[in-house]
Amino acid sequence: MSASYLFLDCLVIKAMWQNIGLINFFSNHDIWPDILSAASISNTQGRDENLKASLFCSLVWFIWNAYWDLTFRQMPFNPRAIILRAIAHSREQMQLFNPQFRRDTRLIRWIPPSFPTIKFNVDGASRGNPGASGIGGVCRLHSASFIYAFSQGIGWNYALVAEALAVRTAMTIAIRRGFTNLTIESDN
Structure with a gap:
C-alpha cells in the first residue's frame, strides 16, 4: 500500500479529511511535500494556519497509528475516534506552543504563621x-x-x-x- 493511498486516496481517509475541512490542504497526490510544508509552518504565521498545520500533522500521525494497529494488532479502524484524538492532540499542541496561553511568572513568598501555629x-x-x-x-x-x-x-x-x-x-x-x-x- 502506498503512502498516497493510505493518507489520501482511500475513500475512508478522504472522508476523514473532508469531515475536518482539510481536503483542500493537499497540493497534489504526493503527501510528503504537504507534510514537510505543514511541519515547517512558523509561529509567525496566523493562528488559523498554525491550527490547520497542527491538525494535519496530528491526523496523519493518528491515521498511521490506526493503520499499524489494524495491521499488526487486528484492532478496528475507527475514523471518528481517530479524528477526535487528532483534534484533541492538535488543540493541546496549540496551547503548549502558542505564546498567548502562557502566563507571566510572578514572584511569591511564604508568610510564616504566628507562634505556636x-x-x-x-x-x-x-x-x-x-x-x-x-x-x-x-x-x-x-x-x-x-x-x-x-x-x-x-x-x-x-x-x-x-x-x-x-x-x-x-x-x-x-x-x-x-x-x-x-x-x-x-x-x-
Whole structure:
C-alpha cells in the first residue's frame, strides 16, 4: 500500500479529511511535500494556519497509528475516534506552543504563621478539567522549619475537587500527628 493511498486516496481517509475541512490542504497526490510544508509552518504565521498545520500533522500521525494497529494488532479502524484524538492532540499542541496561553511568572513568598501555629500549604491540580489530578502539601513551623510533606495522585477529577482533597488530606495528617494550632493555606 502506498503512502498516497493510505493518507489520501482511500475513500475512508478522504472522508476523514473532508469531515475536518482539510481536503483542500493537499497540493497534489504526493503527501510528503504537504507534510514537510505543514511541519515547517512558523509561529509567525496566523493562528488559523498554525491550527490547520497542527491538525494535519496530528491526523496523519493518528491515521498511521490506526493503520499499524489494524495491521499488526487486528484492532478496528475507527475514523471518528481517530479524528477526535487528532483534534484533541492538535488543540493541546496549540496551547503548549502558542505564546498567548502562557502566563507571566510572578514572584511569591511564604508568610510564616504566628507562634505556636503550624502552617500547611496545599495545592490540587488537574490536567484538564476534569483530568488526571494530584494533590500535595508542605507543613512548616512558624520558624519555617520543615515538618511534613505529602503528594499523591488522585485519579481523574476536577481541579476544585483536587483542591478540596488536598485540604482534607492536610487536616487528616494534622489530626493524626496531634497538631492543634493549624493554618491551612491554598491558592483557591
